[in-house]
Amino acid sequence: MPIELFFLVVLLLLTAIAFVPEVFPVCSCCGKKKFIMFFKINKAIKIHPGYSGSKSVCRKCCRLYGIETLQDLQKVLNIRRKIELNLIRRKIELNLDMTKDSMLSQSRTGKNHSRSSRKI
Numbered sequence: 337m338p339i340e341l342f343f344l345v346v347l348l349l350l351t352a353i354a355f356v357p358e359v360f361p362v363c364s365c366c367g368k369k370k371f372i373m374f375f376k377i378n379k380a381i382k383i384h385p386g387y388s389g390s391k392s393v394c395r396k397c398c399r400l401y402g403i404e405t406l407q408d409l410q411k412v413l414n415i416r417r418k419i420e421l422n423l424i425r426r427k428i429e430l431n432l433d434m435t436k437d438s439m440l441s442q443s444r445t446g447k448n449h450s451r452s453s454r455k456i
């Protein structure tokens with residue numbers, strides 16, 4: 337009897353774990369886990385268990401970004417990625433400009449790399 341009860345408990349636990357991504361999906365826009373009632377879009381895109389099988393957008397993100405379909409979500413994600421890439425590029429350009437300025441100021445004051453290389 338106890339071993340049958342054990343298998344029953346394990347089976348119930350596995351089914352509960354399998355349904356957790358359906359009951360608490362992850363928003364593809366903000367990345368938060370919420371209850372299924374707070375989602376407007378929840379579609380399965382591939383046959384895959386877990387969170388990677390479906391795309392979901394919560395009601396808050398739908399209202400905030402004007403998302404009605406999965407194509408709108410893809411547009412929002414593309415725009416966000418482009419903004420992040422532009423910010424990274426801007427940071428790199430600023431760092432390059434700062435290093436150029438610091439090299440110019442060092443050469444003006446007479447402190448250049450040859451002096452530091454002599455110390456070593």
Ligand SMILES: [Zn+2]
Binds near residue numbers: 364365367393395397
């Ligand atoms: Zn969201």
